[in-house]
Amino acid sequence: MTFxxxxxxxxxxxxxxxxxxxxxxxxxxxxxxxxxxxxxxxxPADIEFGxxxxxxxxxxxxxxxxPQWPQLGTGLDLPLDKWLFEYTFPMEARCAxxxxxxxxxxxxxxxxxxxxTTTAVYYGSVxxxxxxxxxxxxxDHGQRAFVGxxxxxxxxxxxxxxxxxxxSDAIAASAxxxxxxxxxxxxxxARVQPILTPRFIPACTDALxxxxxxxxxxxxxxxxxHCSENDWEHNYVIDRFGCSDTEALSRFGLIRDHTxxxxxxxxxxxxxxxxxxxxxxxxxxxxxxxxxxxAVFPARQSIEMGLRVxxxxxxxxxxxASVLRNCGxxxxxxxxxxxxxxPQLERDVRGRADSRIDITTAFWMATVGGAELLGIPAGLxxxxxxxxxxxxxxxxxxxxxxxxxxxxxxxLVRGAGSADIEHVWVDGVSVLSNRN
Ligand SMILES: [Zn+2]
Numbered sequence: 001m002t003f004x005x006x007x008x009x010x011x012x013x014x015x016x017x018x019x020x021x022x023x024x025x026x027x028x029x030x031x032x033x034x035x036x037x038x039x040x041x042x043x044p045a046d047i048e049f050g051x052x053x054x055x056x057x058x059x060x061x062x063x064x065x066x067p068q069w070p071q072l073g074t075g076l077d078l079p080l081d082k083w084l085f086e087y088t089f090p091m092e093a094r095c096a097x098x099x100x101x102x103x104x105x106x107x108x109x110x111x112x113x114x115x116x117t118t119t120a121v122y123y124g125s126v127x128x129x130x131x132x133x134x135x136x137x138x139x140d141h142g143q144r145a146f147v148g149x150x151x152x153x154x155x156x157x158x159x160x161x162x163x164x165x166x167x168s169d170a171i172a173a174s175a176x177x178x179x180x181x182x183x184x185x186x187x188x189x190a191r192v193q194p195i196l197t198p199r200f201i202p203a204c205t206d207a208l209x210x211x212x213x214x215x216x217x218x219x220x221x222x223x224x225x226h227c228s229e230n231d232w233e234h235n236y237v238i239d240r241f242g243c244s245d246t247e248a249l250s251r252f253g254l255i256r257d258h259t260x261x262x263x264x265x266x267x268x269x270x271x272x273x274x275x276x277x278x279x280x281x282x283x284x285x286x287x288x289x290x291x292x293x294x295a296v297f298p299a300r301q302s303i304e305m306g307l308r309v310x311x312x313x314x315x316x317x318x319x320x321a322s323v324l325r326n327c328g329x330x331x332x333x334x335x336x337x338x339x340x341x342x343p344q345l346e347r348d349v350r351g352r353a354d355s356r357i358d359i360t361t362a363f364w365m366a367t368v369g370g371a372e373l374l375g376i377p378a379g380l381x382x383x384x385x386x387x388x389x390x391x392x393x394x395x396x397x398x399x400x401x402x403x404x405x406x407x408x409x410x411x412l413v414r415g416a417g418s419a420d421i422e423h424v425w426v427d428g429v430s431v432l433s434n435r436n
Pocket of ligand 1: 063065226262314317
């Protein structure tokens with residue numbers, strides 16, 4: 001069924017640019033695509049928001065570990081390699097219990113929608129049934145999603161009690177999971193899609209990485225993994241293969257158009273150029289990087305080079321479920337990269353010049369950047385794109401005579417949560433409504 005929405009639109013078509021369109025009439029087709037947007041001029045609409053609300057494109061979480069949802073906000077005292085074995089693999093291993101996993105997804109997916117996350121790119125666990133149930137939860141709650149069964153078989157990089165039994169087992173299970181998620185989601189191009197998910201090089205044998213590259217080539221399904229996340233992971237790959245993480249993944253056929261590489265903190269200039277040439281990009285997870293990254297991802301330099309960059313929460317490496325909060329953190333982290341953090345260093349050598357970003361650039365990563373990274377027609381409210389959007393009550397963010405749209409936008413991106421977000425749509429479908 002077609003419908004119309006009347007609202008003021010706030011969005012960021014380019015980094016550094018806020019586009020404000022007051023009182024627009026948005027026409028949404030029966031397939032969920034925006035067919036037209038025009039000034040409302042007082043015309044009635046099926047759903048009407050006045051000056052007290054704003055409509056924004058839904059945000060895209062390009063990196064999230066679904067089985068770590070119960071761990072959110074804890075376990076941030078260890079370095080990555082120990083954090084995985086001590087806290088995270090035991091939590092993920094519990095998804096062998098399908099009832100447990102299903103109960104986690106049932107709480108998580110609606111919670112994320114309530115923060116404005118209309119698209120999520122999920123790591124599941126190694127378990128096919130739990131991963132299929134995650135895809136089903138996304139279908140049931142109406143979230144756009146890429147869902148990946150995690151492949152991990154390395155005898156040293158994974159514990160004996162949480163790994164694929166062999167590379168061939170892992171490849172077969174990943175192939176079966178693709179078919180299952182296509183069946184659940186409705187096939188290629190549907191709202192819920194599979195994504196190939198070799199965890200990261202330290203958790204995978206050469207045979208598994210080779211097989212996953214071949215599976216990506218054979219199926220055309222997108223790929224996600226972690227890349228140059230921190231000193232340990234980056235140097236592990238150099239020690240094992242004698243080259244950068246990007247180059248190693250590329251040799252295995254895993255760097256492809258729209259491959260999603262989490263973190264990329266230590267990508268070199270040549271790595272970035274290679275990713276740009278192929279069309280792969282980075283899921284920038286600024287809050288997770290505070291705890292596990294050892295440094296700040298240079299978002300501004302990467303975007304200016306032309307690299308595709310989206311934002312991710314990296315639950316539970318990042319202790320915050322909201323992509324909007326990660327927008328604020330991206331701005332803070334970029335500021336710290338520019339200014340530096342060690343007061344023992346002289347000011348002129350303490351930071352990295354020209355690293356700051358503003359809140360519009362952060363929101364651009366969370367919307368347009370993520371959509372370009374994934375190759376989906378979301379991220380902006382304009383004709384031809386899907387109607388993935390959320391409506392925010394501006395009561396807490398707009399003071400008469402104090403706030404203009406720029407200030408209100410900055411406030412709401414930094415502060416809006418589920419209490420302020422009153423309506424969420426994915427693909428033109430209302431998936432959450434708190435309106436009385
Ligand atoms: Zn991760």
